[in-house]
Amino acid sequence: MQSGLLSSLIILPLIASMVILLLPESYKGSYRWISLIVQVLLLIDLGTLIGAFEPNHSGYQFLEHFEWIRLTLGKTSILSIDYIVGIDGLSLSMVALSVIIFFIANISSFSINKKEKAYYSLFLLLTATVIGCFIAVDFFLFFIFFEFMLLPMYFLIGIWGGPNKAYASLKFIIYTLVGSVMILVVMIALAMSNVDEFFTSEYKRTVFSFDFRILSDQANLLKGSLLNIETPIKIFGVNARDFMFILLFIGFGIKLPMVPFHTWLPDAHVEAPTPISVVLAGVLLKIGGYGLIRIAYDFFPDVAIHYGLLISIIGLISILYGGFNALAQKDLKKLIAYSSISHMGFVLLGFGAFNIEGFNGAIFQMFSHGLLSSMLFLIAGVLYDRTKNREIDNFKGLAKIMPIFTVLVTVAFFGSLGLPSLSGFIGEFFTLFGSFQANTVPKVIPILGVLGIVLSAIYLLWTFQKMFFGEFWTKDEFQNNLTDLNQKEILMLGILGILTLLFGIFPNILFDVINPTVIQLFG
Amino acid sequence: MKELQEILSSSQHILPEWILLLGILLIVIIVSFQKKDSKWPYRFSFLLVLIYTFSATYFYENLPAGGLKLYGGLLLVDQTSLFFKQLVAISTIVFLIHSRLFDYKFDGEIYFLMLCILLGLSFLSMTTHFLVIYVALELVSISSYVLVATKNEKMNFEAAIKYLIFGATSSAIMLYGISLFYGMGHTLNFAEPAFIQAIAANTPLIIQIISFLFLAGLLFKIAAAPFHSWVPDVYEVTSTPINSFLSFAPKAVGVLVVARVVQSNFADLNAVLLLIIFLSLIIGNLAALWQTNLKRMLGYSGIAQAGFILIGVLKSPQTDFYGAFFYILTYLPITMGAFLLADLLKNLSGSDEMEDFKGLGQQNIFLGLNAVIIMMALVGLPPTVGFMAKLMVFSSIVNLGEAMHSSVYYGLLIFGLLNAAISIYYYLKVPYFMLIKKSYNQPKYNNDFFLTLVLTYFSISLVIFFLYPDFGTEWVRKVLF
Incomplete structure (x- = not known):
């Protein structure tokens, strides 16, 4: 059954992006509404998807499959590249997250008044590519979306960013491109090793495939090829499969980001405008985690099991390093950026555990971090919009004059530091739980990981106390600008706050969806 | 008598090159009898390249699988050479359109030189013979030196001299390589089995070094290191359409010749x-x-x-x-x-x-x-x-x-x-x-x-x-x- 529902998630924003590009400058006021309408349509799409999704069914649903390219490689072989989209529990959770976050970010974009035409067409392009990344079931298609995401992001940071935007956007694009190049190596190697039996007999030439379903089945590996399991080929003394897994791990790790490949993130966040920060932290980082599960773990399960300890250690370093760095920050946005690194460390910890609890926890942590970090960046944006300043020391006792703001900040901060009944707790709990369960990981790692929660409690509560409690004080020039939230901001923060609470109290909503996928991964 | 017969029958098979050669002679006449800013050289060369492209595409209908050997192995017409001829011809057309779009007032000589390069590349793309490679390459090179120098500015002369010196050096190195190959192989056609057999007596290292010497001239055209140092200087001062052509056509055909050398498999390169x-x-x-x-x-x-x-x-x-x-x-x-x-x-x-x-x-x-x-x-x-x-x-x-x-x-x-x-x-x-x-x-x-x-x-x-x-x-x- 080809319903076209999933394709519409990509095509709608693409068309809208073109429409905005071609509309004359005199329709300037309508760009934001066109974009918002598209985001609302995507939400409706998402609702239909969730309604029709069968959670107990493992494997991809809503598949759409079109033949696209039959690339002739010399005389004897063909690269078969298809347009295949589909979702399973994992992709559904990520698609849901991205549609929600893009909707929120679109509302937040209303405060952008510079070159709106270019802004909204790039923003919609970004929407299409990010969602495309999550629903692609063909490695080639995935990679195209993954690479193409860089350009809108580069321009969105580079044109609408802060004072140091040129440096930040270039650093972002080079780091990510180096990562994606590593993924490209693996993509080529995988495709050249996996054969589509059906089409091979049909075309009478070897047909190499990029289809996720073929790549994940090791029965399709060509004998004697680079990635075959029986007779391992060595690259620089390392088994080819190990080599490729490490490349993938670094490639997606840069995106995640994991220490030591994280330095692009604070720069990009500090310079990016608020809605782009929201998208970057809320959705783009998750592509790293998604790619690790979908590609690294799914295609190299035999290798991944040996790297549990290494990944756990890197996760732990990310947690602690990010936490300690956050402690030292004076700029609110930088603090949130480092806390992102720390929280994404838990995702790695969950992957490193290599068991069902750990994976469920990691996916939940990605989802919850998507909601919470978006909230945090919106909060930083609220202050920045009013005062053009984000220094923590410049604000004291905000609770007195911004009560609604304070309530929502409480939800976000306590959610981030892992208060039970908010979504942050569930993710951190399950990743640590999984890590304790794992035989390959010494117990000291999750124990030290708990320290990460303590650290986040310290820096978040400290900041909270400094900024919101005590007598109201700011610099004189900000005094009159500091008003409480307007309806738009209440709407954005409110939606996210309610979702955080919802997933914190009823985590099963999400676990029911992702569990079959995770079980299948270990099956 | 037999040789004469073969020359005559071979000559029938290179119709596109004959057309090009006659056209080039005609263009010399047109240039000398027209006023300085006449549009005729442009129009005529456009027409000529079009005819050349069509004849190169449609003239050869039933090529044998291994290609057509002409002039006793001097030339080899196969599908690959036709492909490259078409590409080079297309790039010439793009050059002509480009120079028209931006109103470059080229002298008629420029078109003459461009067509000479086209002729050289055309021969270069259909040979496995050392001597033909060398002659065709020199035709391309010499025309290119003049092409770079035609704008009467100091910078141009500097670039052209640089181009000339580097080019002449790499041609000399290439010729040295060819002479060593001839001494070892007793034949000038590297695709012949006799050549490969004769050369196999030597150690692979020696053959690799000589091959590198031979490749020098081609690498210069491809603009590959270590024969690249002319590229930035020449690109900076030459007119953009000429650049555009030089950045594609010689590179493409140069790669083809390297591919032929690799294909003939007389050395592990x-x-x-x-x-x-x-x-x-x-x-x-x-x-x-x-x-x-x-x-x-x-x-x-x-x-x-x-x-x-x-x-x-x-x-x-x-x-x-x-x-x-x-x-x-x-x-x-x-x-x-x-x-x-x-x-x-x-x-x-x-x-x-x-x-x-x-x-x-x-x-x-x-x-x-x-x-x-x-x-x-x-x-x-x-x-x-x-x-x-x-x-x-x-x-x-x-x-x-x-x-x-x-x-x-x-x-x-x-x-x-x-x-x-x-x-x-x-x-x-x-x-x-x-x-x-x-x-x-x-x-x-x-x-x-x-x-x-x-x-x-x-x-x-x-x-x-x-x-x-x-x-x-x-x-x-x-x-x-």
Whole structure:
């Protein structure tokens, strides 16, 4: 059954992006509404998807499959590249997250008044590519979306960013491109090793495939090829499969980001405008985690099991390093950026555990971090919009004059530091739980990981106390600008706050969806 | 008598070259009898190239599988040579259109020289004979030296002298290599079994060194390191349409000859080629990082691209050079589009310096988009055909690595891709200045709608070619050795 529902998630924003590009400058006021309408349509799409999704069914649903390219490689072989989209529990959770976050970010974009035409067409392009990344079931298609995401992001940071935007956007694009190049190596190697039996007999030439379903089945590996399991080929003394897994791990790790490949993130966040920060932290980082599960773990399960300890250690370093760095920050946005690194460390910890609890926890942590970090960046944006300043020391006792703001900040901060009944707790709990369960990981790692929660409690509560409690004080020039939230901001923060609470109290909503996928991964 | 018969019968088979040769003689006459700024040399050469293209495409109907041997093995007409002749002819047409669009007032001699290069490349593309290679290469080289020097400016002379000295040196090295080969092989045709047998008596190292000497002249034309140092200087001062042609045509045919040498399999050239590829990639990319002048930057980028193309020529048991040939096919619209963009930007900003492009893309968003697409194609990012080309080349390395059981090739894979990643830094400078930087002084901006449209044609073709590459890949599949 080809319903076209999933394709519409990509095509709608693409068309809208073109429409905005071609509309004359005199329709300037309508760009934001066109974009918002598209985001609302995507939400409706998402609702239909969730309604029709069968959670107990493992494997991809809503598949759409079109033949696209039959690339002739010399005389004897063909690269078969298809347009295949589909979702399973994992992709559904990520698609849901991205549609929600893009909707929120679109509302937040209303405060952008510079070159709106270019802004909204790039923003919609970004929407299409990010969602495309999550629903692609063909490695080639995935990679195209993954690479193409860089350009809108580069321009969105580079044109609408802060004072140091040129440096930040270039650093972002080079780091990510180096990562994606590593993924490209693996993509080529995988495709050249996996054969589509059906089409091979049909075309009478070897047909190499990029289809996720073929790549994940090791029965399709060509004998004697680079990635075959029986007779391992060595690259620089390392088994080819190990080599490729490490490349993938670094490639997606840069995106995640994991220490030591994280330095692009604070720069990009500090310079990016608020809605782009929201998208970057809320959705783009998750592509790293998604790619690790979908590609690294799914295609190299035999290798991944040996790297549990290494990944756990890197996760732990990310947690602690990010936490300690956050402690030292004076700029609110930088603090949130480092806390992102720390929280994404838990995702790695969950992957490193290599068991069902750990994976469920990691996916939940990605989802919850998507909601919470978006909230945090919106909060930083609220202050920045009013005062053009984000220094923590410049604000004291905000609770007195911004009560609604304070309530929502409480939800976000306590959610981030892992208060039970908010979504942050569930993710951190399950990743640590999984890590304790794992035989390959010494117990000291999750124990030290708990320290990460303590650290986040310290820096978040400290900041909270400094900024919101005590007598109201700011610099004189900000005094009159500091008003409480307007309806738009209440709407954005409110939606996210309610979702955080919802997933914190009823985590099963999400676990029911992702569990079959995770079980299948270990099956 | 028999030889005469063969010469006569062979001569029937090179009709396109006869047409070109007669046309070139006619153009000399036209140039000498017309006034200085007459349009006739242009019109006539356009017509001539069109006729040449059609005759090269449709004249050969039933070519035998191994190709047609003419003049006792001096020339070899096969599908591959026809493919390259067509590409070179198309690039000449693009050159002519380009120079017309931007109102270059070329003297008639320029067209004469261009057609001489075309004739040289045409012969170069259909031979496995050392002597013909040398003569054809000299015809191309000498015409190019004069072409660079024709603009009467001091900088041009400097570049032309540099070009001449480097070119003459590498030709001399090549000739030295050829003479050693002749001494060892007693025949000048490297595809003949007799040559391969005779040469097999020597140690492989010696053959590799001599092959490197022989390749010098070709590498000079391909603009690969270590014979690259003329590129940036010549590119900077030469007229952009000529640049555009020089950046594609000699490179393409040079790669074909290298491929023929590799194909004839008298020596294992992979070690030599790997060295050249590594050098070209690193020198081209690192030097391009620091450039501020767009044309110089494109020059260095051409060196790096030569490295990428040569990856496709590496020999493995089942090599068929599809990577290199497809790369060359896509390189035509990419590089010539890039030079068209360079010329348009120069028209708008009055200079080749990238800093002066500030704000150009903001006033005309479509121009900015075109710049983004063309530069993305040069980096090799999707959704442009540059990505497909890189994918083909790099998938051929994986095949190589599997066949040869050597880690060097995987090292090359990663090294090459990292180079592609680094290259985004300098390619993005163009859209960066056009779209992101604000211009403080209002540039003299005339919205040249028509030229932007032509450029859009290039960039759309780059995207469409990405979405439907089958036409290109099938074409290349038919012309493989």
